[in-house]
Amino acid sequence: MTLKFHNTLTGHLDEFISQTPGQVSLYTCGPTVYDYPHIGNWAAYIYWDILVRTLIANDYNVTRVMNLTDVGHLVSDADEGEDKLEKGARREGKTAWEVAKFYSNVFLEGMNRLGLIMPQYITPATEYIPQQIDMVRTLKAKGVTYQIDDGIYFDTSKFPRYADFAHLDLDALQAGARVEFNPQKRNPSDFALWKFTPNGEKRDMEWEFDGRMGFPGWHIECSAMALAHLGKTLDIHTGGIDHIPVHHTNEIAQSETANGVRFSNYWMHNNFLKVDGSKFSKSLGNGYTLDNLEAKGYSLLDFRMFLLQGHYKSESNFTFDNLTSARNRLNNWRNIATLRHQIHDTLQDDNEKGNDDKSISLYATSQAIIEAVNNDLGTPEALKIIDDAFSKIVNAKLTNIHRQAFVQLIETIDAVLGLQLMNTTPDISDDIKRIILERNQARADKDWSKSDKLRDQLLTEGIVIRDTNSEAIWEYKN
Ligand code: AMP
Ligand code: ZN
Numbered sequence: 001m002t003l004k005f006h007n008t009l010t011g012h013l014d015e016f017i018s019q020t021p022g023q024v025s026l027y028t029c030g031p032t033v034y035d036y037p038h039i040g041n042w043a044a045y046i047y048w049d050i051l052v053r054t055l056i057a058n059d060y061n062v063t064r065v066m067n068l069t070d071v072g073h074l075v076s077d078a079d080e081g082e083d084k085l086e087k088g089a090r091r092e093g094k095t096a097w098e099v100a101k102f103y104s105n106v107f108l109e110g111m112n113r114l115g116l117i118m119p120q121y122i123t124p125a126t127e128y129i130p131q132q133i134d135m136v137r138t139l140k141a142k143g144v145t146y147q148i149d150d151g152i153y154f155d156t157s158k159f160p161r162y163a164d165f166a167h168l169d170l171d172a173l174q175a176g177a178r179v180e181f182n183p184q185k186r187n188p189s190d191f192a193l194w195k196f197t198p199n200g201e202k203r204d205m206e207w208e209f210d211g212r213m214g215f216p217g218w219h220i221e222c223s224a225m226a227l228a229h230l231g232k233t234l235d236i237h238t239g240g241i242d243h244i245p246v247h248h249t250n251e252i253a254q255s256e257t258a259n260g261v262r263f264s265n266y267w268m269h270n271n272f273l274k275v276d277g278s279k280f281s282k283s284l285g286n287g288y289t290l291d292n293l294e295a296k297g298y299s300l301l302d303f304r305m306f307l308l309q310g311h312y313k314s315e316s317n318f319t320f321d322n323l324t325s326a327r328n329r330l331n332n333w334r335n336i337a338t339l340r341h342q343i344h345d346t347l348q349d350d351n352e353k354g355n356d357d358k359s360i361s362l363y364a365t366s367q368a369i370i371e372a373v374n375n376d377l378g379t380p381e382a383l384k385i386i387d388d389a390f391s392k393i394v395n396a397k398l399t400n401i402h403r404q405a406f407v408q409l410i411e412t413i414d415a416v417l418g419l420q421l422m423n424t425t426p427d428i429s430d431d432i433k434r435i436i437l438e439r440n441q442a443r444a445d446k447d448w449s450k451s452d453k454l455r456d457q458l459l460t461e462g463i464v465i466r467d468t469n470s471e472a473i474w475e476y477k478n
Contacts, residue, residue: 001058002374003055003374005377008268009264009267014266019265022060022061023061023235024055024060024061024062024235025230025234026051026062026119026230026234026235026236026237027064027230027234027237028045028048028065028119028237029239029243029247030067030107030122031069032085033099033106033107034084034085034099034103035088036106037289038288039289039290039303040272040274040318042290043270044239044240044270045114046114046303046308047377049114049115049117049418050312050373051268051377053117053416053417056117057416063121063229064121065119066121067122067221067225068107068125069084069221070100072125073085073218074218075087077246077247078181078246079151079182079192079217083205085100085205088103089204096203097204100124104124108122114290115300115418116418120229123228123229125225128224129216132220134224135224136194136216136220138258139154139257139258142257144159145193146186148182148185150182150192150195150196150198151192151196151214152192153185153190153192153193154190154253154254156253161252161256165244165248166248191250193217194215194217195214195217196213197212197215218247219250219251219254222247223251223258223263227255227259232260232261233259233264234263236265236267237263238270239269239270241269241271248267270313271313273307273316273317274317275288275317276319293323296320298323301419302323302326303326305326305329305419306318309322309326309380310379311377329387330419333386333390333413334421334424335475337422339473340407342474361389361392362389362401362402362406362409363408365409366408366409369385369386369412370416372385382416382417432463436458436472438454439451439465440472443467458474463475463477
């Protein structure tokens with residue numbers, strides 16, 4: 001099967017070929033851990049979770065690094081203003097270290113709550129200071145840096161391809177450079193590799209480099225940590241589209257100058273999630289967190305379902321109405337997934353049934369789902385394929401469904417999309433199972449009043465019983 005991704009580096013949908021067969025090295029730019037992530041931030045990590053799942057479904061062994069930016073990301077991407085961690089520290093009356101620890105934990109817990117596959121390496125920038133200093137030294141030795149009052153900068157005019165990745169118009173950037181831009185910088189696009197602690201100040205987070213205290217610029221951490229764990233050339237590097245013109249452009253300039261080879265063969269960028277048609281913003285009160293969604297009675301899988309309805313490269317719009325319809329769709333899928341418990345193996349002799357139309361189409365559905373995501377993570381298409389298959393299942397007699405193919409389909413949906421449909425059983429306690437069986441018996445005995453009573457009892461437990469000609473099917477109440 002061919003895998004294809006839209007590659008920002010070439011601007012095309014490129015066939016994916018890893019450097020080493022069967023192995024993928026993947027780097028994901030992680031969060032700045034100074035505040036609660038909003039669901040727009042989480043959207044990015046859910047999209048990249050689908051990328052990891054797709055690679056695994058294609059039998060790749062994925063080695064992935066994701067950084068936690070816990071120092072050096074300044075309020076403005078142009079190396080100006082306060083460090084976001086120090087801002088967080090002031091807001092909360094804590095040290096930058098305490099803030100970093102707290103929000104790193106919030107983030108890692110969030111990854112678990114969302115069922116995201118954990119990267120092999122989660123690397124806080126503060127734990128890789130020597131590696132970052134090493135890279136600054138290498139760049140210094142190559143003559144592409146210069147020192148000014150507030151730090152050591154990368155001279156972007158020394159990297160001739162600087163404008164290529166993001167198709168930057170450097171002349172326009174020069175013309176548009178504001179007066180308040182650091183006048184000591186040689187070019188507006190030059191960026192800090194290392195910043196000095198201002199004279200007479202003491203920062204919570206600072207390290208000694210060549211006899212002076214300071215801290216790393218934001219971009220160098222990704223170049224240094226990618227090198228530390230994945231080597232000089234990555235297979236895939238991911239991030240948000242906001243990273244293309246500055247952060248990733250700078251990572252490329254640093255890494256390719258220091259290492260002398262291409263930094264990443266594929267670059268993938270997710271588009272932004274909006275909320276009610278506008279940007280997420282604290283001041284508008286729409287910076288919803290995972291807790292906010294749960295407090296309103298939604299599950300985080302509802303949110304995953306909502307996101308997968310859109311494509312990672314398109315802008316999506318979050319509204320609670322959209323989230324409600326995603327929840328309904330997911331509940332419906334869960335109901336259908338539970339039908340597998342009601343298909344009896346005794347009715348399903350694989351040898352007899354293995355070649356009927358139904359089973360063939362369900363195995364093919366699993367395949368079609370993987371093909372959909374193999375085509376640049378086409379989750380909307382994958383969801384349509386599942387809807388079609390599920391509506392066929394609902395309209396079929398259970399005895400005509402090949403149980404193994406059905407279970408394999410649900411497992412594929414879970415593996416590739418992370419929707420946890422297989423987990424729909426543990427919700428049903430043994431008590432409920434017992435009541436269902438008792439009711440089946442009552443019906444067999446034609447004891448209608450007992451069977452009605454048990455049905456009402458199940459309803460109060462959130463289980464709806466649907467009697468068909470051949471059997472009684474239970475579902476979760478929507
Ligand atoms: P930050 O913590 O600000 O560095 O952001 C973490 C990640 O979230 C970055 O990769 C951003 O590209 C991404 N991001 C921020 N806002 C959104 C959004 N509204 N939709 C999708 N991704 C976003
Ligand atoms: Zn990065």
